[in-house]
Amino acid sequence: MRSLFLRSLAGPQRAFAQPYTFQKASFQTVSSVHSSDEHPRVLITGGLGQLGTGLARQLRTTFGTDNVILSDIIRPDRDILNNGPFIFADILDFKNLQEIVVSHRIDWLVHFSALLSAVGENNVPLAIRVNIEGLHNVMELAKQYHLKLFVPSTIGAFGPESPRNPTPNLTIQRPKTIYGVSKVHAELLGEYYQKRFGLDFRSLRFPGIISYDSNPGGGTTDYAVQIFHDALTSGKHTCYLNPDTRLPMMYIDDCLRSLTEIMMAPKEKLSIRTYNVAAMSFTPNELFAAVKKRVPHLEIEYKVDGRQKIADSWPQVFDDSQARGDWGWEHKFGIQELVDTMIDALIPIYENQRVASEAKINHQ
Numbered sequence: 001m002r003s004l005f006l007r008s009l010a011g012p013q014r015a016f017a018q019p020y021t022f023q024k025a026s027f028q029t030v031s032s033v034h035s036s037d038e039h040p041r042v043l044i045t046g047g048l049g050q051l052g053t054g055l056a057r058q059l060r061t062t063f064g065t066d067n068v069i070l071s072d073i074i075r076p077d078r079d080i081l082n083n084g085p086f087i088f089a090d091i092l093d094f095k096n097l098q099e100i101v102v103s104h105r106i107d108w109l110v111h112f113s114a115l116l117s118a119v120g121e122n123n124v125p126l127a128i129r130v131n132i133e134g135l136h137n138v139m140e141l142a143k144q145y146h147l148k149l150f151v152p153s154t155i156g157a158f159g160p161e162s163p164r165n166p167t168p169n170l171t172i173q174r175p176k177t178i179y180g181v182s183k184v185h186a187e188l189l190g191e192y193y194q195k196r197f198g199l200d201f202r203s204l205r206f207p208g209i210i211s212y213d214s215n216p217g218g219g220t221t222d223y224a225v226q227i228f229h230d231a232l233t234s235g236k237h238t239c240y241l242n243p244d245t246r247l248p249m250m251y252i253d254d255c256l257r258s259l260t261e262i263m264m265a266p267k268e269k270l271s272i273r274t275y276n277v278a279a280m281s282f283t284p285n286e287l288f289a290a291v292k293k294r295v296p297h298l299e300i301e302y303k304v305d306g307r308q309k310i311a312d313s314w315p316q317v318f319d320d321s322q323a324r325g326d327w328g329w330e331h332k333f334g335i336q337e338l339v340d341t342m343i344d345a346l347i348p349i350y351e352n353q354r355v356a357s358e359a360k361i362n363h364q
């Protein structure tokens with residue numbers, strides 16, 4: 001897991017070098033291939049991104065290692081392969097997805113494959129393919145094989161016409177990024193399939209997710225991860241958002257727990273199928289001040305880029321009262337717990353790296 005930590009934080013520049021194959025979804029109905037095992041068998045698509053490996057680790061402790069299969073189109077590190085099943089799965093290759101679901105007797109599909117907001121704006125055709133065509137494949141697959149399906153949505157599914165503080169669960173959604181457009185499409189299609197075909201579709205709109213052992217894939221909220229690494233390395237963070245840009249954020253443990261909780265919730269508790277979930281909201285300036293308390297020499301400069309426009313169209317504060325009321329959602333990490341957890345986890349990682357590189361130099 002730790003080696004994921006070394007993955008480039010380059011974000012928007014991250015390349016998707018693999019070829020994309022697409023085969024049209026076949027629309028015949030096949031019978032369910034439910035496992036009769038005690039635990040569901042779960043497939044996580046796009047599982048080598050920021051959220052997937054942590055979710056696999058969490059679900060494997062509950063369902064058993066072999067029941068949770070990570071998949072992606074990028075090359076896994078050796079410790080990913082050592083920690084449980086991993087397979088290649090291109091979300092655009094419907095036939096291959098069918099084979100995987102049948103051969104591995106999949107019951108739950110957690111669909112993480114996506115191009116995030118900033119990467120999506122830099123490659124709209126690819127975002128349309130991965131985020132929209134990929135979703136169509138997943139929806140049809142879940143319908144054909146009667147899979148329980150989780151598709152994450154995002155604060156980015158709202159736009160400037162939405163109320164921004166707070167943003168309620170049900171309100172105007174006119175997002176201005178291809179990422180947001182694809183997520184509204186996913187929400188609507190999932191809810192339609194649920195009503196029309198009885199598909200067990202569940203979705204949470206996540207805030208920006210912050211984690212120390214996996215890196216973000218090129219979103220608008222990535223600065224809130226990068227600042228921790230900069231604090232413990234160069235001591236200087238260059239922020240691409242204005243100091244007062246308030247956005248909803250969440251520590252990864254809360255995010256993954258909310259996902260597990262909604263997947264396990266009895267369907268009678270779900271009055272809707274797409275919920276806002278929230279934990280905290282802060283600005284770069286407020287996060288900088290909180291990190292500086294732990295790393296007093298940290299400096300910040302602001303060099304605003306195109307991500308500011310995206311952030312300015314997103315919610316500032318998320319109203320998640322419906323998730324709290326329906327299935328008992330509660331966050332555990334506020335900004336103080338977040339900062340302490342991130343710094344306490346990263347200090348030994350960087351210390352070990354320093355010791356290892358000194359040992360290497362002395363050995364030469």
Ligand SMILES: NC(=O)c1ccc[n+]([C@@H]2O[C@H](COP(=O)([O-])OP(=O)(O)OC[C@H]3O[C@@H](n4cnc5c(N)ncnc54)[C@H](O)[C@@H]3O)[C@@H](O)[C@H]2O)c1
Pocket residue numbers: 016020045046047048049050051052071072073074089090091092111112113114115116130134152153154155205206207208209210215216217218219221
């Ligand atoms: N991280 C966040 O802050 C956040 C917030 C809200 C919602 N989400 C959603 O959660 C999900 C996971 O996010 P993440 O942060 O792990 O994303 P990420 O960008 O880190 O990972 C996405 C993964 O999808 C994979 N992928 C790309 N094209 C693919 C294809 N053709 N077939 C299969 N896989 C492909 C990539 O290789 C990558 O590993 C996404 O749907 C995202 O929209 C994330």
Ligand SMILES: C[C@@H](O)[C@H](N)C(=O)O
Pocket residue numbers: 116117118153154155156179206207208209216218219220221222
């Ligand atoms: C907010 C979320 O969807 C993602 N981190 C992004 O910024 O694109």
